[in-house]
Amino acid sequence: MTTRTYSPTRRQAITDVAVAISGLALAPAAAFASSAEEISRSAESIHQEVELKARRQRVYQALMASKTFDKVTQLSAAMRSGMSLGTESTRISRKAGGEFVIFGGHIVGRHIELVPNQRIVQAWRVVDWDRGVYSIARFELVEHGSGTLIVFDHTGFPGDQAAHLAAGWRGNYWEPLAKLLT
Secondary structure, three states: OOOOOOOHHHHHHHHHHHHHHHOOOOOOHHHHHHHHOOOOOOOOEEEEEEEEOOOHHHHHHHHHOHHHHHHHHHHOHHHHOOOOOOOOOOEEOOOOOOEEEEHHHOEEEEEEEEEOOOEEEEEEEEOOOOOOOOEEEEEEEEEEOOEEEEEEEEEOOOHHHHHHHHHHHHHHHHHHHHHHHO
16 A cells, blocks of 8 residues: 655645546535544643653563552652542553553553553543443653663543643653662
């Protein structure tokens, strides 16, 4: 399959020729683009980059091993604040498509893509979000000197949650991971 990209000038010329050939008096294609689109451009996202003093393998293990991630939970801001998270045990599948349940059942989801020691992509949700609403959390683990740089992106979460979630990633993931892995 070949994909071609045309410049706006060339695309308009092609549209003009098609209109002339058909004998129809249509508005240029560009006039339809904005009125026909049903695309929201107001979605928020989170991008964070975190340096940890641990190799990628240790970081991946901490994020993917139930017992190790349970230690992250115990060190989290949520636990220190006395927040009631639930009573479910930490369960993290190690397979793409597998489920995870963390923070006492307050956070649940499925792994979409797992590349050992490099990438974790999850369909991720807080249990009090509307049913069926999942966001995408992407952890890219990059070697950085003798440590790891986590390039993290979180998208698709409910509208006004960005500030709360951004703070939550810092206090419930990055800070406890840094403590655990040093």
